[in-house]
Amino acid sequence: MNYEHNLFDRLKQSLLNTRKKLGDNIIKLIRNKNIDIDILNNIEHKLLVADISTQTTQKIISNLRNYINLHADYNNKSFYDILRNEILNILIPVDQPLLIQEKNPFVILTVGVNGVGKTTTIGKLAYHYRLKNKTVMLAAGDTSRVAAIDQLEIIGKYSGCVAVIKNNTTSDSASVIFDAVKTAKMKLIDLLIIDTAGRLQNKIHAMEELKKIIRVIKKIDIKAPHETILVLDANIGQNSINQVRMFNNAIKITGIIMTKLDGSAKGGTLLSIADHFSIPIRYIGIGPNIDDFQPFEPHNFVEAIFKK
Template sequence: MTQEKKKGGFWASLFGRNKKQEEQTTSPEQDTPAASEHESNAPVAEIINETAQIETSSEPQPLETSALQIEQQELAELASEIAADKNDEITAAPLAPPVEEVIAPENVSAFIPSDDVAMIEPVNEESLLPAKSELETREAVAPAEVIEATNVIDSEPLEAEIPADIVSDVKDELRVDIDTKTQEKPSEGGFFSRLVKGLLKTKQNIGAGFRAFFLGKKIDDELFEELEEQLLIADIGVPTTNKIIKNLTEHASRKQLQDAELLYQRLKVEMAEILKPVAKPLVIDDSKKPYVILMVGVNGVGKTTTIGKLARKFQNEGKSVMLAAGDTFRAAAVEQLQVWGERNHIPVVAQSTGSDSASVIFDAMQSAAARNVDILIADTAGRLQNKNNLMDELKKIVRVMKKYDESAPHEIMLTLDAGTGQNAISQAKLFDEAVGLTGISLTKLDGTAKGGVIFAIADQFKLPIRYIGVGEKIEDLREFNAEEFIEALFVHEEE
């Protein structure tokens, strides 16, 4: 009885579990054959495990060996029948969406003849992939390749439709237009317009700046006092200022003294009268070869730059020019002059730094005479006008030049910086006393409001003003014209 109860209980529990598992496996929701196969194998494994547990856990029974073997055989047959039923249900279930068949690498040899299998070498998958740097390069180059390809595609039909001669003409015009745009632009406007711009700071104190003192004001002593103060601020100097005020009151008519506008015009005339006598351009005497120009001045006034601009100016006039690097004291002064010579294809006579300046200029005079050069421009070292030993050295240079040519130097030109103001008066005085100046070149008028010093120099020394500089370009160094200079000072307020 005990065996029958146990056996009956075991079979009942076994068939009850199998029934539940069949209900779960017959569910219509099956994702893939692999999943259902896994579920079908689960109950079989559980049955085998439970059977083994029962065999090991059950107490030894006085059963015959044949009965146990029969029971195990029946369990094995039952398990095989259950597995067969599950396989039939799996094949009858609706198929999942078709999955693309992937042939594993190890199965490829099945499709290749055995003779060829030995010839096939294993391939490294990483070697087939491009390197990381190569991929980055391709990604970076890709946009440019796309753009280039687009341009080619667009241009091909145009060239096919337009005649070849028209296309070439258009390309030539575009090329010429591009070349023209890339060239250096010339200076805007003529010299007068550049002069007006260059004197913009000076006009704030004199010239156009005077108009505010006259318009809408009563002409009295207070007006003249304000005018005198403004002239002094512009670095015209006390002697020249007193002269202007005196001439203005003496030469002005009663009508002009009653009308501020007429008095303003009279002031313009009086200032022009001071500059006109000294507006004398340099005239080269062709009978003297070489015509020697000696450039003197203090440090930093622009002597060497002025020499380069003058050399270019004379060269444009058809004259042959030579330069003498007489500034053997300042570092790179010789190289600076040589650069100007290379730019304009002008020979430069020079020696090493520290050489005697007088001997350099003497050698240059001999060389210029041998080559039949028209003009020789000699540079000298910058020196302060109050250094007696340096001024004596300048006197020595002049004496040595006269040994070769008694009339040399034919022009001793003092270069003055307009920004120095009243100190330019002292420079002109001492240099004139030392070597006897014959002309003045006033530079850097565009960068200062002290341009009024030109009136003081012209009034006190009566030295010819040869050139004025109102910019850095070569054409910004021009011969001094008194009328143009006055017009540039007063022009804007009259328009």
Template sequence: MSFFKRLKESISSKTEAVTNKFKEGLTKTRNVFVDRVDDLFSRRKKIDEEFYEELEEILIGADVGVSTVMELIEQLRSEVRKRKIEDPNDLQPVLSEKLTELLKGSEDSSIKLAPGGLSIILFVGVNGVGKTTTIGKMAHMYKSQGKKVILAAGDTFRAGAIEQLETWGQRVGVDVIKQQAGSDPAAVMFDAVQAAKNRGADILLCDTAGRLQNKVNLMEELNKIYRVIRREVPDAPHEVLLVLDATTGQNALQQAKMFGDKTGLTGLVLTKLDGTAKGGIVVAIRQELNIPVKFVGLGEKMDDLQPFDSEQFVHALFGKWIAEEKAEA
């Protein structure tokens, strides 16, 4: 069975609504990236050095990342030799398959929650990436699943951050634990954990400051928050999610490297994927950092934050190729 047929069967078992969200959210990337690949594969009549160089340029232009592109091109060269592929069009499913493999990696992309009792998720990231909005949307998602959710306003530094989280709390219908602006974020977290325990909450979503003026202080603050949470709930936080803005491309990758293992990252949330033509950054981040992408923002609606699915991602980009293969069958 061909890769596209296997992918189509896998996708068909998932909800059509989710499939459509991925398709709509990746429209810009698909229109630029896939159309350029299509043009290359139809224009070139043989797979030679010029073909590889142009494909390399397209992949780098989609922010797949230089080192990842180099690895991908080498894998394609190997498959061409092994399968004796001569027609560029026959490389389409191979390219899709390799991208899926790169996205999957070896780590689970599902959110890890406590088997019983309170689950605590800590959000980190610089200002302006959509961290507070992500928390609000995730609160909506979990509340829709029947879970009791509480928000912790741990960003006491940025003007308006507490009010913004409160607005989300009102929209979603969940409590927000806060103190005054300028308060110790670790003290806010202590209060939030106590409130979550006392009120029988299932999920505590914790906002944190995103300032970078003094990176050392920021990391020390995050470590202090981490320690306070762990002291109160020994196996928490159950997830530490770094929120990144997909429209910043390679800058998002640099931010991820900066936070790195200093904050005990367990996963990434990539926002505003619908606003960029460089969705290849998902591949670069997944491959170069070996940290799973757990959620992606595919629009501005409340339910447009979706659990990341590598197969849905590839299907949304290369669905046209699947349709073409079906038509030829």
């Protein structure tokens, strides 16, 4: 129980900026006031400022307006509870924890643009499953940068991975990944996590390279990759929506990890992504350390921002 409280306390601390911009401001806005059209307009503004998309914001405001019209006996507390529930209802459908099945190996392909913290997130993911006694291998598929390979090697050792498969003599990431899947299968590794080069979501050539990587993986296991995770940076706000759309159109994204929530006041972006795409949000990054990483849990996320 103490462990669970500690996780929630760390989550609350990491979402402090989002809570100040969103939850605290709305509490101040409605305190000891009748909820009228001006208050609703101000709430709408607060939601938009917290980087909740116009579409999602309008949905929330419309439901709040309907609630007021149907419940003449509402008060500030019940109104605030309804607001929290509206947001929770958007997030609950994407509450689908990642289940590592016995695939030998279970293959996770990670994708994302430059700078989102993808390689660091791979280390956190590896460490998370090492704590669950899974054998983990990493594949250095970002062959465009020697620094990325070096970083993945350091992370792999620190997180207790069996090995980091790399090839410093080739720029062909598909061949490195092919060797990694084959090696992981031969060694009966539980989990293989593949790093890929950061790429702009609107570059056709880069997306075609991802498709090639997937085809190479399927030569060894037709059902792999078993999970394709898009890593997003909370700081970039609404641009995340475009990233999800472009990556998902090119290759089917099965899970999302949002990083850097601790340094952002834009946690509302996660709500928009859930509303727009219904893609499972698997994990969130809440700090720089290797254990600053949690499975996404909607109730805790909402409670951390909209404290009573």
